[in-house]
Amino acid sequence: MKLTVVHLQQNNVSKESIELVCGMRLEKSIEQMLVGKNETGYIYFTKFGTVCFLGFSRSQIVSILRAIQIENADNYESHIYQDYEIIIDDTLDKNFKVSNNEVRIQKIDDGFLSIIAIVVSxxxxxxxxxxxxxxxxxxxxxxxxxxxxxxxxxxxxxxxxxxxxxxxxxxxxxxxxxxxxxxxxxxxxxxxxxxxxxxxxxxxxxxxxxxxxxxxxxxxxxxxxxxxxxxxxxxxxxxxxxxxxxxxxxxxxxxxx
The missing domain is CATH 1.10.132 (Topoisomerase I; Chain A, domain 4)
Known part of the structure; x- marks a missing residue:
């Protein structure tokens, strides 16, 4: 799964607008972060001015950014953003393995995913x-x-x-x-x-x-x-x-x- 973190230049993006567009409920998580989940993946809305997409394709990300009226949503790479790969690997002999380009975890763990989203944000x-x-x-x-x-x-x-x-x-x-x-x-x-x-x-x-x-x-x-x-x-x-x-x-x- 790819984690894509985009910095929102506008300060008027609200929790309600993301919930309405994505059809999911955002709930409080660690460090005042809001987390939502649906059949596609996870969305994290942080107080660092970022929105994180986990498991969403580029076209899905663009569609959401358009809907919440982010400028130049079609080319969100022109904003400050970072991608980071999260791989589920049940063959690991430890809980996780971190490298420059990816992190491997044994299984999907909401706490681990939130920590990864926070650090990249x-x-x-x-x-x-x-x-x-x-x-x-x-x-x-x-x-x-x-x-x-x-x-x-x-x-x-x-x-x-x-x-x-x-x-x-x-x-x-x-x-x-x-x-x-x-x-x-x-x-x-x-x-x-x-x-x-x-x-x-x-x-x-x-x-x-x-x-x-x-x-x-x-x-x-x-x-x-x-x-x-x-x-x-x-x-x-x-x-x-x-x-x-x-x-x-x-x-x-x-x-x-």
Missing amino acids: QSVGLERFEQLLDENMSKSRKLLNIQGRFLLFKRKNLLKFAVFLANIRQDMIVDLYLLDKPNITWDDEVAESLYNKLSDIFELKDRHTMVEYKLSLIRDNISFMMDAINHQNSEFLEWIIIILIAFEIGMSLFRAS
Whole structure:
């Protein structure tokens, strides 16, 4: 079975719309994930901004994405997405076997399937932040290169950009749960092992660290530039004061003469 995870750029996709289109009831699962099942397969609707299709063909996925009014549904590969193969293999001598391209499990287990969907969804959600920061690193360089008379404009835009970065970081912490394992792993060593191995395969922690580094780099650059602008503004005010004092002295000397 192929697991296809698609990031939904729109925020207006509701549980009700997916239930109506797919003819299935979505029920709460681990980590606030909603899960539905029918004769075709599973659908997972996550708070990471993704929808996961397990066992659905490409044409079926396109049909569902069209029905819930996702932009460019016919070419959903233009969105951020990932495929991952799940193979049921009853010949395994252990519960699961994980590799870069697939995971093999002995039998269909709803808990295992949910963990796999969560990890791949986290990977897709993280990729969104990776792309977002790459785009905004170039934007930050443009802001830093604004010179001279545009200082007021620059200060205003740097402040907006700083708020934007703070929101990105907040979204990362709240939405991805990259530092927290799913609750199901607390009392289940096998589930915890599966989550850890999948997390390593998708390099979630390393990628999260790199995103944090890029975020810190942009934030430090903005902080440095704000300090420079404040210093320039301070110097400008000092020169105004000096000029006013000189003007006052000049006027006093003129009146005295």
